[in-house]
Amino acid sequence: MLERSDSALRPHLGYTGNGIDRAPAVRHDPQQCAALASHPASRFYVVGGDLVALRTGGAGAPADPLFTRAEAEALGPVRETACLGVVEGTGRFAVGLDPAAMEAPSTRPDLLVTDLRRIAVEGLVPADHLPLLAEAKALLLWHARHRFCPACGQPTTVADAGWRRDCAACGAQHFPRTDPVVIMLAVDGDRCLLARQSRFTPGMWSCLAGFVEPGENIEEAVRRETFEETAVRCGAVQYVGSQPWPFPMSLMIGCVAEALTTDLTIDRSELEDGRWFSRDEVLAMLERRHPDGLFAPPPIAIAHYIIRRWVDGTLGD
């Protein structure tokens, strides 16, 4: 297993580099948490469903995703508030609004309501906010989907500063979940295997990916998903890096896998197409100069990072 420090990933890979102090002592103490939330210096990220509220910047300036508590609560009905932690001595919270309030057309020219993919791809906010927005969105979406106890069906309530939901009826405690997804580049010498899903932007090709299933480890999930989707058998699996992916609440685990076979049978229920690409062709796709207009995912995505590391020959570094 190869490891690289977060700082090595941070310049390119979106949503990584979360340096917040998650302040467990504050989270576990309702009084401390309430005091921090009421402190005038504390700031709130505002999320509703898949959308994030930003305060627009001046000409050419980045947008600001932070609001005071009063500003945040004035934007719509609040469903949940969670404590993300402490940054430079001040509290950071996530406010979940009713998605309908976010989707309604805004009459305020100083507000931009948009999704987190666009915010990352277009660099709409300073990069330090991306991992915190990812934390806020994934956590609040988990709340939205766990209002009723999976064990007994009764309503649950927020506990532990937004990091747990409790069921008074049966006593069960529920914790925020993160779903592991393997994303892998199968490699055969100087060729790699890329694929397209029908929902991709025309011309974009990426790594294969799939959820880790119960009862398998990362390497087994890489081999199974690759075989199911393309019929390619893989041997050695090398870890490259990982990335929080808040769509809705995944952890992308990036790997490179040694292909043992190369004949392709594409699962058309999962993929629109898949084929082997030469290193030169993939380099042209990364640099957006492929003669047929094909391209790789943008630099914020771990697929880009994995492909780039393979093309550059830096996987062993």
Ligand SMILES: [Zn+2]
């Ligand atoms: Zn229950």
